[in-house]
Each structure stands twice: as structure tokens, then as C-alpha cells.
Amino acid sequence: MHELSIAMSIVEMAAEEVAERGGTRVHAVHLKIGQLSGVVGAALRSAFEMARESETALAAAVLRIEEVPVTVRCIRCDGDRVASFPELRCRVCGASTPHVLGGRELEVVALEIES
């Protein structure tokens, strides 16, 4: 359950941001989670519901998760392609490819703040 420590980091970060920006409340946290980040959206949502209680400004905040697919540099068709997961194959030509470009993201993209 590393999702709980990740949820705690998100809550702390969002609380700092909202205070710095003179806001009072965070309505939503927009997140990007890559398929290869090792974080499961559903587990993070329930962990976040526990974690948000530690900060008043986030007590009613929700998570808006954008899941990012794995992208690879395909050697065979020589382009940046979306890959299948967990077996990393180019979605276009089916080649197995080791060069991962994206899909490891674990990032707070934006906050919906009440000011």
C-alpha cells in the first residue's frame, strides 16, 4: 500500500500550493498516472480519501486521474508509438521494443482552487 504515502505527498503538496496562492479550499486535484508508474488509480483514490482528512483545505477534494499509456520508440516502424501493456509491443506493427518514452508519469498537473 505505497498508495497511502503517495496520497499523503499529494495532499501535503496541494495544501502548500493552495496556501501560497491565497486560496481557501481545493475542490479537485488533477493527476497524471502512467501505466508504468506502479500506482493503481483505484487504490490511490481510496488512500486519498483517508489522506485528505489531514488537511482542512482538502477535506472535500476529489482526484481527477488521467491515465497515461506507455509510449515507446519503435525500432521497426521508426516512430513514437503507443505500446500494449504489460507486454510492450508497438500498437502499429506489433514489434517488441525496449525504448520506453512515456508511461512512468506520477504528476500533479493542476488544482481546482476556491479563492
Added chain:
Amino acid sequence: MTRLVEVRTRVLKQNDTVARRLRSRFEDAGVSVASLVSSPGAGKTALLERTLTELIGDFRVAALVGDLATDNDAKRLARSGAPIRQITTGTVCHLEAAMIEEAIADWLLEELDFLFIENVGNLVCPATFDLGEARRVVLCAATEGEDKPLKYPTIFNTADAAVITKIDLAQAVEFDAAAMHRNIQAVRPGMTVLEVSTKTGQHFSDWLQWLTSQAAEH
């Protein structure tokens, strides 16, 4: 009034910063750092104990070992004669970079050739946390079955090499080595895969050779 503010910050920024700092310290000191990850019971401690014992004649070696509780593994590893430090994580299911930094605070890294980090037995959580290691090695025992890479693709994908352990038991459990290799290559194309038995020593020299070749690449 509600407004949308762009933040664009990595959630694990703090861990990544510490990991980067550790990585450059390790490089400056010339110490080769490898972490071991696996499910509980795959044989990390046994493999590490034998590794330390075999390397200690020719190299300066040390290890950190993470567990939720007890210092049993540290005691086992200390039998090799190498400096060992236990990191007890309490309820935390993985090691984080700050725990490594704290554990090595009073160690002189320049006096080491190899530093091993044995993570908490867990194939999920450790995948997300960079520890500043040069190489991450994922262990999977022949007794665990061939589909582990497909069930836990992220840990395999973030590793630099895979070691199939307990290969002496392969026949008894009808381990399908070809399927295992196929599954590893599917989730991590091109990965180095070794098969060893810590108990009998079968192919153990391949593992030691891999370690020394990786250290030479620095």
C-alpha cells in the same frame, strides 16, 4: 470563485531529489550500488549472503537491508564479515531514498567497491521509488511460477537484470524456463536474465561476473 491553477509537479519530487543526490555521491566515490527486489521468500538474503562471502576476499563490500520488522536478515548477512546495516521500515512496504541516505550517513563510501541494498520483500511498491542505485536487480524463484513478470510488469520493467533463483528446484516444481524467459522479455525486452542456485552454487559465478562487469562500466 473556483479557478484552475496549473502545478505540474512530480508527486515523488522529494524522493527523486534525494535519489539523484545519492547517485552522484555513489558515482563520485566509485562504489557500485545494486539493489535487490523480489517477493518475500524468493531468496534475496541467501543470494546476498553468498555474494558478500564470495566477493569479500577481492572487494570491499557492504549492504543495507530493509524489513518491516526484526534484524534477522542483518544478522544473517553479518556472518559474511561485511559491514551491514538494517533499515527497519515499520509499516512502510518499501525503502525510500531518504532511508538510504540516513543509513549511510557515517559510512565512508570511498572505502567501498560494492554496496548492496536489499529492499523489503514486495514486488509492487519498491518499483516506484528510486534509491539512487546504479542497477536494480529483480529476483524471482523458480518455485514462484512463470507468470510473475506478467503479473508484476512494472517492477520487471524498472529493473536492469532479472535473476531466477532456486534453479536447483526447477525440475521438482516443473518450472518452465522457456516460458519465464519469454514473459520477462515481453515486459522488458532485451533484459539480462540469469539462472542461479544459491544453495548448490550452480551458475553463481555468472551472477558474480555480471556484478563485476557492471562495476567496471562505471
